[in-house]
Amino acid sequence: MFETTTDAVHPRFTKKPAYPLSGFKIALVQLAVGPDKSKNVAQAVKEIHLAKEKGAQLVALPECFNSPYGTQFFKEYAEEVPSGSTCHALSKAAAEAGVCVIGGTLPERCGEKLYNTCTVWDNTGKLLARHRKMHLFDIDIPNKITFKESDVLSAGDQITTFEYQGIKIGLGICYDLRFPEMARLMADQGCSLLVYPGAFNMTTGPQHWELLGRARAVDQQLWVALAAPARDPAAHYVSWGHSTLIDPWGAVRAHLTDQPDTLLADIDLSTVDEVRSQIPVRVQRRTDIYDTIQKS
Numbered sequence: 001m002f003e004t005t006t007d008a009v010h011p012r013f014t015k016k017p018a019y020p021l022s023g024f025k026i027a028l029v030q031l032a033v034g035p036d037k038s039k040n041v042a043q044a045v046k047e048i049h050l051a052k053e054k055g056a057q058l059v060a061l062p063e064c065f066n067s068p069y070g071t072q073f074f075k076e077y078a079e080e081v082p083s084g085s086t087c088h089a090l091s092k093a094a095a096e097a098g099v100c101v102i103g104g105t106l107p108e109r110c111g112e113k114l115y116n117t118c119t120v121w122d123n124t125g126k127l128l129a130r131h132r133k134m135h136l137f138d139i140d141i142p143n144k145i146t147f148k149e150s151d152v153l154s155a156g157d158q159i160t161t162f163e164y165q166g167i168k169i170g171l172g173i174c175y176d177l178r179f180p181e182m183a184r185l186m187a188d189q190g191c192s193l194l195v196y197p198g199a200f201n202m203t204t205g206p207q208h209w210e211l212l213g214r215a216r217a218v219d220q221q222l223w224v225a226l227a228a229p230a231r232d233p234a235a236h237y238v239s240w241g242h243s244t245l246i247d248p249w250g251a252v253r254a255h256l257t258d259q260p261d262t263l264l265a266d267i268d269l270s271t272v273d274e275v276r277s278q279i280p281v282r283v284q285r286r287t288d289i290y291d292t293i294q295k296s
């Protein structure tokens with residue numbers, strides 16, 4: 001991977017690290033989600049504390065962690081952000097545990113509209129970011145799965161990145177993972193990690209979940225974390241599970257199966273600069289011929 005050199009110290013290793021933290025421990029909580037909202041939230045709070053006890057500095061929950069995933073459930077489970085009870089519990093858990101929480105997603109009510117929304121809380125319980133799913137999950141695979149989030153949800157219209165302890169992190173929600181332009185724009189904003197709470201299903205999950213995560217990691221040369229709910233074969237929508245952490249080489253560093261569990265792993269931020277300097281595609285783009293631009 002490195003060119004051989006006779007120098008005692010390769011010039012690359014003399015560079016100052018680009019981040020205040022050279023690394024940190026992430027936890028991806030693969031929750032078992034059921035119809036009892038308060039039980040779902042209480043379980044999430046418990047797992048946030050456990051993850052912190054095991055050394056996590058950043059804890060991510062899955063898509064739709066307080067409600068079953070399905071268009072028939074969103075209205076009933078929806079809450080305002082940040083005044084709703086789920087946000088209150090996440091903020092309190094983040095502050096009490098002293099850890100940054102990427103709060104999966106919850107159905108958000110805003111006036112007449114509903115969104116699929118991710119909230120992020122810093123280690124004092126302050127709301128750091130809110131991402132509304134930009135690409136709604138509308139697909140139709142005959143005899144396999146038909147789903148139409150747009151029947152009840154509105155799409156967000158903002159690319160969302162935030163900074164925590166000097167580390168720039170980008171957010172996407174599940175189906176957002178299929179859109180490389182969005183990941184590219186987040187990488188352009190300086191992200192070294194993209195976190196996608198998601199709930200792929202038993203048709204697309206085995207084929208595309210890891211593949212898309214690895215594709216985004218290799219394309220943008222950054223870390224990608226995918227946090228899913230555990231599988232419940234009796235649920236109306238069956239989650240594929242398999243929460244996964246992928247490094248900037250596109251290698252799967254850790255993954256879960258379909259059972260309730262927490263993935264704990266170290267993220268080494270120096271790998272981002274290392275891969276980007278070794279395979280410098282970011283500066284080799286033919287922007288005289290093509291480009292990816294953010295319109296609003």
Ligand SMILES: NC(=O)CCC(=O)C(=O)O
Nearest residue numbers: 137174175199200201204
């Ligand atoms: N909740 C989702 O957006 C599911 C996305 C999915 O399963 C896919 O294949 O894409």
